[in-house]
Every structure is written in structure tokens, then in C-alpha cells.
Amino acid sequence: MALDIATGMVYNHSQDIVHKDLKPDNILITEDFHMKVAEFGLACEEAQCNRLANGAVAGTVPFEDITPAEVAFAVLKKNMRPPVPEHCHPTMRALIEQCWSSKPKKRPEFWQIVQISEQFEA
Numbered sequence: 001m002a003l004d005i006a007t008g009m010v011y012n013h014s015q016d017i018v019h020k021d022l023k024p025d026n027i028l029i030t031e032d033f034h035m036k037v038a039e040f041g042l043a044c045e046e047a048q049c050n051r052l053a054n055g056a057v058a059g060t061v062p063f064e065d066i067t068p069a070e071v072a073f074a075v076l077k078k079n080m081r082p083p084v085p086e087h088c089h090p091t092m093r094a095l096i097e098q099c100w101s102s103k104p105k106k107r108p109e110f111w112q113i114v115q116i117s118e119q120f121e122a
Contacts, residue, residue: 016046099113
């Protein structure tokens, strides 16, 4: 699942497309259970995206039952994250935790997610 999504995002980035709203609601599942990135309504070419205000947040809130302010407080102030299953491989756990970083420069790029995820494909 993660590999399909990350591979799609690597392709988008190779075409200089920035999605800006990647979330479960914007992933389609094919009949043979492959994931496809969809909903490019907020997407822009990388050169155009760079013109947006620094620090601006785009996209939609991934939690429907709480307000955007509550989400921001939970993530930024309390560092709340969903639990990682105990049986999760340490390499995958580290990748997940890197993806959660509040500092964009510390998050892995999609090609790195592909590289690590390929190790776990059966």
C-alpha cells in the first residue's frame, strides 16, 4: 500500500507536480488492490507552488470529528500520533516516525519511502 502511494508520488514529483492534499480519502484502490493517488484539485506545478505564502497550510483536515485547531494542538503541542503496532519492523517504525516529523526537512522524500518500502514487499 505505502509502496504504491509513494511510487505514485515519486512519479508526480518527477513531473514537477505537488499534490498538496495527500490523505486516505484521495487514494483509489483498483480491482487488483493497487493504490492510485487521486484528487489533484489543490495540486500545482512546483514552480507555481513556491509562489504561495511561506508556511501556508493547504489541504483538508484528516480528522472529521474535531476542529482544525484541535488537530493542530494535538499534533503540535502534544505530539499525538496514532499507535504503531508492536509487531512493526524497527526499520518501518523508524520510517513512520520520520514521516511524522514536524520539521519538513527531517521527513523522508518519497523516493526514500519507496526504497525502504521495497524491502518489505512480499
